[in-house]
Amino acid sequence: MTLQLDFNVDRGSFGLEARLSLPSSGVTALFGRSGSGKTTLLRCIAGLERHPGHLSFQGEEWQSSRHCVPTHRRPLGYVFQEASLFPHLRVAQNLAYGFKRIPHQQRRIEWDEVVQLLGLEHLLARYPDEISGGQRQRVSLGRALLTSPHLLLMDEPLASLDATSKEEILPFLERLRDELELPIIYVSHSMEEVIRLADHMVLLDAGKVVAQGSLQALLTARELPFVRTETSSTVLDARVTNPEAEDGLTELEVAGQPLLVTRHSAPRGQQVRVRIMARDVGLALFPPEGISFLNCLRVTLLDSQPGVVPSQLLLRLALGEQVMLSRISRRSATHLQLQPGQTLYALIKGAALN
Ligand SMILES: Nc1ncnc2c1ncn2[C@@H]1O[C@H](COP(=O)(O)OP(=O)(O)OP(=O)(O)O)[C@@H](O)[C@H]1O
Numbered sequence: 001m002t003l004q005l006d007f008n009v010d011r012g013s014f015g016l017e018a019r020l021s022l023p024s025s026g027v028t029a030l031f032g033r034s035g036s037g038k039t040t041l042l043r044c045i046a047g048l049e050r051h052p053g054h055l056s057f058q059g060e061e062w063q064s065s066r067h068c069v070p071t072h073r074r075p076l077g078y079v080f081q082e083a084s085l086f087p088h089l090r091v092a093q094n095l096a097y098g099f100k101r102i103p104h105q106q107r108r109i110e111w112d113e114v115v116q117l118l119g120l121e122h123l124l125a126r127y128p129d130e131i132s133g134g135q136r137q138r139v140s141l142g143r144a145l146l147t148s149p150h151l152l153l154m155d156e157p158l159a160s161l162d163a164t165s166k167e168e169i170l171p172f173l174e175r176l177r178d179e180l181e182l183p184i185i186y187v188s189h190s191m192e193e194v195i196r197l198a199d200h201m202v203l204l205d206a207g208k209v210v211a212q213g214s215l216q217a218l219l220t221a222r223e224l225p226f227v228r229t230e231t232s233s234t235v236l237d238a239r240v241t242n243p244e245a246e247d248g249l250t251e252l253e254v255a256g257q258p259l260l261v262t263r264h265s266a267p268r269g270q271q272v273r274v275r276i277m278a279r280d281v282g283l284a285l286f287p288p289e290g291i292s293f294l295n296c297l298r299v300t301l302l303d304s305q306p307g308v309v310p311s312q313l314l315l316r317l318a319l320g321e322q323v324m325l326s327r328i329s330r331r332s333a334t335h336l337q338l339q340p341g342q343t344l345y346a347l348i349k350g351a352a353l354n
Contacts, residue, residue, distance in 0.1 A: 002183055003151070007044045007053035009037070009207070016040050016051075016207040024058070026199030027177050027184045029215075031191075036204040038187040042153050045185065046078055047071040057151060077144030079154040083136035085128040091139050092124040098147035108148040109180065117179065118142045118172050134165030138172060145180075152184045158193060166193075173197055191226075195219075195235055195275055220316055220323040222305060227314050227325060233277040234324045240270050249294075249350060255320025260294045261353035278314060278325035280352040284345040285336055294350030299324070301342045304333065317346055 002024030009016035016037040022028050030038040043049040047062065048071055055063040062069045085094045099111060115121055118138045123131055131139070137157055144152060157173075158166045170193070177184065177197060188194055194201060194215070202212040203224065211218055219226050219234050226232060238259060242251035243266065250264040252272065259274065266272050287296050299317040307314045313333050315326045326346060338344070 002058050003045070003056075003185075005045065005053065005055045007041065007051055007055070009040055009044070009049075009051040014040075014207060018204075018209050020202060020209060020212060022183075022185065022202070023200055024183055025181065027186050027197050028200040028202065029194040029198035030185060030187045030202050030204060031189065031194055031198075032204035032210075033189060035206075037207040038189070038204055039155055041204070042155055042185060042187050046076060046153055047074055048078075075148070075150040077147055077149035077152045079137075079141050079144050079152070079157045081156045081159045083128070083133070083140040085136060085139055085143075087128050089127075090124065091120065091126055091128070091131070094128070094139055095120070095124075095142050095146055098143055102146075102148050106148060108150075109145050111146065114142045114145050117175055118145075132165060133161050134168045137161065137165075137169055141172070141176070145176075145182075149182065152182055153187075154184060155187045156189070157186075158188075158190070170196055191231070195233070216322060220325055222303070222316070227278075227305070227316075228308055230308060231277065232279075232314065232325055232327065233275050234322075235273045235275050236319070236322055236324060238272055238274050240264065240266050240268050240272060243268050254297070255322060257297050257319075258295075259297065259348075259353070260350045262351065264354070274353055276324055276348060276353065278327040280348055281317075281324065281326035282347040283315070283326055283328060283332070283336065283338075284347060287345050288347070291347070292349070293347040295346075295348040295353075297346045297348070299344055299346045301338055301340055301344055303340050304338065317344065319346075 003022040006019045018041055030041060032038055044051055050068060053063060062074055118141060120142055123135055128136055158169060186197060198215050201215050201218045203210045211224055216235055218224055236254050238252035238254045240250060241253045245251040248263045249260045252259045252261060261274060297319055299319050302316040302318050304313045304315045307327055311330055312327055313330050317324050317326055
């Protein structure tokens with residue numbers, strides 16, 4: 001565990017109690033509704049707010065009852081909701097702002113790497129008011145990365161962008177996650193973003209940590225609200241076995257079984273994540289023939305619980321070590337006489353997966 005924290009914030013009407021050990025790699029999402037304390041926790045980690053507590057990062061103490069390392073001495077990058085670029089400086093000069101202050105021997109990320117990773121080549125000579133909101137946010141991210149942080153904190157970096165700009169920037173964030181060995185703490189109240197980006201999740205509610213763990217574990221946990229939403233889904237870890245399968249498909253492997261999805265750009269052998277919506281998963285007692293579903297995965301029924309509406313059930317299915325969800329009608333479950341422990345065949349449309 002890389003980041004150990006224990007904070008107690010008392011603002012009278014709002015209190016935050018957080019004791020966490022966060023992992024040393026990947027993206028950890030701080031998720032929760034508005035006012036649950038996500039930004040407060042992030043600011044405590046950055047040292048932008050001082051509250052009683054303890055914080056250490058990779059064995060180095062950043063805050064204790066005796067001392068507090070000031071923000072500018074913590075090796076972290078911070079990306080805010082709104083890009084805060086210097087309006088009178090060109091993009092290249094904005095990027096150079098932090099970069100120049102980091103001595104050569106301490107640089108972990110090089111200029112060209114950041115410019116290429118974030119697709120900034122053609123923007124370098126422009127001023128901030130000559131580029132779009134999404135592009136400005138990419139420059140902010142580039143500027144944070146060029147300070148060679150050991151930890152990147154992002155506070156709803158897409159919140160001020162429209163849907164098109166969000167879609168434009170998300171692939172860059174995915175590349176950042178996949179290509180840099182940099183732990184990221186990502187604040188969001190958008191489940192779509194969390195599902196695209198996060199490996200781990202901390203769920204906050206009214207200043208309390210309700211749950212924490214891998215994204216898949218939290219999305220499929222019986223006791224958490226995620227399984228009972230219209231868009232309940234899971235994210236499976238898969239590996240590309242044939243990037244260019246016939247008919248414009250890509251073949252993946254999940255728990256030793258093939259899974260066909262819409263054509264993916266990832267190369268053979270790469271680990272990828274596949275989101276499967278509970279409502280897209282049907283069930284059969286035997287592998288069926290003569291149907292249009294491309295995917296038929298052998299699974300074991302773990303348990304069932306009431307769905308979002310009385311006519312439906314939400315089932316949890318084991319696929320090797322992973323768990324996926326299926327939402328079916330109560331009538332189908334009765335008809336199939338489903339029992340925990342039973343082997344079933346999960347039917348998923350290839351067209352539903354990308
Ligand atoms: N500087 C401040 N002084 C007093 N109260 C504050 C301050 N900043 C935030 N709060 C309050 O603390 C609580 C937690 O705020 P915080 O911004 O951490 O929540 P959040 O989960 O990040 O919300 P959002 O998703 O809306 O950004 C809220 O009730 C908020 O009104």
